[in-house]
Amino acid sequence: MxxxxxxxxxxxxxxxxxxxxxxxxxxxxxxxxxxxxxxxxxxxxxxxxxxxxxxxxxxxxxxxxxxxxxxxxxxxxxxxxxxxxxxxxxxxxxxxxxxxxxxxxxxxxxxxxxxxxxxxxxxxxxxxxxxxxxxxxxxxxxxxxxxxxxxxxxxxxxxxxxxxxxxxxxxxxxxxxxxxxxxxxxxxxxxxxxxxxxxxxxxxxxxxxxxxxxxxxxxxxxxxxxxxxxxxxxxxxxxxxxxxxxxxxxxxxxxxxxxxAPDIPKVRAHLFARLCLAASEHTAAAAAGSRGLSSAFLKYLDDLRHTSRAKACRFFAIDADLGGQTGTALAYIQGAMEGLDGPGGSGSGILRNGEGDGKKGSLISRLRKERSEKKEDRRIERGSGWGSDAGRFEEARVLAMLDAKWTKQNDTVNVQRVPPSAPLLAQMPSGRDIHVVxxxxxxxxxxxxxxxxxxxxxxxxxxxxxxxxxxxxxxxxxxxxxxxxxxxxxxxx
Known part of the structure; x- marks a missing residue:
């Protein structure tokens, strides 16, 4: 990006x-x-x-x-x-x-x-x-x-x-x-x-x-x-x-x-979520007007749109966690992961905690993900060709970190039920612009x-x-x- x-x-x-x-x-x-x-x-x-x-x-x-x-x-x-x-x-x-x-x-x-x-x-x-x-x-x-x-x-x-x-x-x-x-x-x-x-x-x-x-x-x-x-x-x-x-x-x-320890200050989670939704809406508008352009550019637009929505889900999850609703936060995180990994996403290869441990398919997916990340790191270091994933790898790492942290917290302290993510994603508000072109x-x-x-x-x-x-x-x-x-x-x- x-x-x-x-x-x-x-x-x-x-x-x-x-x-x-x-x-x-x-x-x-x-x-x-x-x-x-x-x-x-x-x-x-x-x-x-x-x-x-x-x-x-x-x-x-x-x-x-x-x-x-x-x-x-x-x-x-x-x-x-x-x-x-x-x-x-x-x-x-x-x-x-x-x-x-x-x-x-x-x-x-x-x-x-x-x-x-x-x-x-x-x-x-x-x-x-x-x-x-x-x-x-x-x-x-x-x-x-x-x-x-x-x-x-x-x-x-x-x-x-x-x-x-x-x-x-x-x-x-x-x-x-x-x-x-x-x-x-x-x-x-x-x-x-x-x-x-x-x-x-x-x-x-x-x-x-x-x-x-x-x-x-x-x-x-x-x-x-x-x-x-x-x-x-x-x-x-x-x-x-x-x-x-x-x-x-x-x-x-x-x-x-x-x-x-890493310094993680409180953020204006709800505002940031609406900004990310606005970015997703602008990207969708860009995709609608990009007929006839290169397949790599169209793939980037698709990745950016899903990454923006995943970021919005993450900030709604952070807002729920700040309110003591760890189960709801995990539901938003799962919805964000499905947006990146599911049929509508681009397959970032995020592995949920405890899923597929010891299985051959899981090991192959993990190795493929690590190899892709190392290639991206080398592109960034050289300064050429990086960012073609529209920030998907970066957001995947953040989601995996929060998923591991809140799952452990919910299993040991809060023990809240994790609701389905689909109804939460359907209730997300519209985006909010911050810039005027x-x-x-x-x-x-x-x-x-x-x-x-x-x-x-x-x-x-x-x-x-x-x-x-x-x-x-x-x-x-x-x-x-x-x-x-x-x-x-x-x-x-």
Missing amino acids: PFPFVLPTTSAFSFAAAFSCPSHPSLLRNASTYRGVVRDTLKRHKRLPPESQAANLGLVVSALQDYLPYLVAVADGLSGKNAVRVVPRQTSAQDPKQQTQGLEWRPVLVDPRIPGREAPRAKIPLAPGATIAGLSAEIAFALSALGHAYTLQARAALQPLYVVTSVVPVGSDQRLAAITAATKSLLAAAGVFLYAAMYTESSSASAVATPAPEISSAALRALSALALAEATLLAVLKDDPYPAVVAQDRNEHDREWMYK KPMNAPTLDPTLLEAMRAPVDPLDELADEDNYGGGDSSEDEPAAPSGGSKVLSTYY
């Missing part, structure tokens, strides 16, 4: 080859320059080792933020929404470059046609009559890449909290700072996806088939709902002591247990910069632009740029 997105890559493109701008001749050249920087940054990010990608996310975000105002200015000028006048160039049947002119992006939320291979590029044609739709698709791809980058920044901030092999455990102040930074990034991602959905719906591209399912209005709203759900769960994690206690218990280097501010160019682009373009610069953006192999699998930098970067700097 959050979902381990992969950033897309894109092909080379020159706006001047497809459009002309009589009012601001330098606009198209600058837009091509900034797009070249985005393309180069995404290519370099993809080639970095997983442990180095987190530190590079700031450059990706900065490149996309710099490019979007120019892209939106070109699109608005083509639609007549601003003082800029952009018109499509007339295509020539004798010029093969103009006939094949178009934009390409590599989708990241679709299943590849061949397992183990990347999905094919989505082609965005700029044929006459479809130029506005093409630029709208380009804006949607750039905005979705920005949203994914924000989500990955949230993952990078949270990663130290889940490492169980650290000699120096994460302190409470560091934990709070990490969760606060991750929440800010997730809310920013939710705002970006919401703005992208609203822009797609308001443009003329809404009547044209999208080149990839992940930039449809429904999918973008689903991504916004997912980011909101994850930010809501972080509001709970900030004051939830149990995951930290379980992580401390699993840390082989921790020696605090020798002289101090606001769409990001529309990316606009500074009026001073826009006015300066009325200057004509030097003919030598036009030739350089054609070399930099109009030709050559546009594949992101081409050899890495030499140490001196690519042509795009040399032009930009």
Whole structure:
């Protein structure tokens, strides 16, 4: 948690080859320059080792933020929404470059046609009559890449909290700072996806088939709902002591247990339960709008929804235990376990106390569970691929701890009857939101910069632009740029 997105890559493109701008001749050249920087940054990010990608996310975000105002200015000028006048160039049947002119992006939320291979590029044609739709698709791809980058920044901030092999455990102040930074990034991602959905719906591209399912209005709203759900769960994690206690218990280097018992303060259990239910509702809304997206993403949504409901059950159980109702608390815990292990869950492999002891099937399940957990721990330590279970393993450990504690307590002290869990789960209230997603501010160019682009373009610069953006192999699998930098970067700097 959050979902381990992969950033897309894109092909080379020159706006001047497809459009002309009589009012601001330098606009198209600058837009091509900034797009070249985005393309180069995404290519370099993809080639970095997983442990180095987190530190590079700031450059990706900065490149996309710099490019979007120019892209939106070109699109608005083509639609007549601003003082800029952009018109499509007339295509020539004798010029093969103009006939094949178009934009390409590599989708990241679709299943590849061949397992183990990347999905094919989505082609965005700029044929006459479809130029506005093409630029709208380009804006949607750039905005979705920005949203994914924000989500990955949230993952990078949270990663130290889940490492169980650290000699120096994460302190409470560091934990709070990490969760606060991750929440800010997730809310920013939710705002970006919401703005992208609203822009797609308001443009003329809404009547044209999208080149990839992940930039449809429904999918973008689903991504916004997912980011909101994850930010809501972080509001709970900030004051939830149990995951930290379980992580401390699993840390082989921790020696605090020798002289101090784990500190488990009282929590606002009923409030946290309703926040978790709200996260589950947002995740369900995200799943409803994610048709056509990758199976791994859909599985993550299903896992997150069940994990959120399991967390809600746990907090209702804690609330019942604080009221002296240990039997009811155990019923909620059993309902949470069934939600993760049952037909609707994803099979986290939680073993009830005393169930299956000495049986071969139980031993195999336990060994399979331990192996899966160790693999997840190694992914967390490397910083790549972790969290694809949507926090299922972490919640399973907390539930198992509370189940063992309260079962022993009920068997020796309280001796209360454990009621059926189904009626309790059916009576759970609706969720309660804590965050409000606001769409990001529309990316606009500074009026001073826009006015300066009325200057004509030097003919030598036009030739350089054609070399930099109009030709050559546009594949992101081409050899890495030499140490001196690519042509795009040399032009930009």
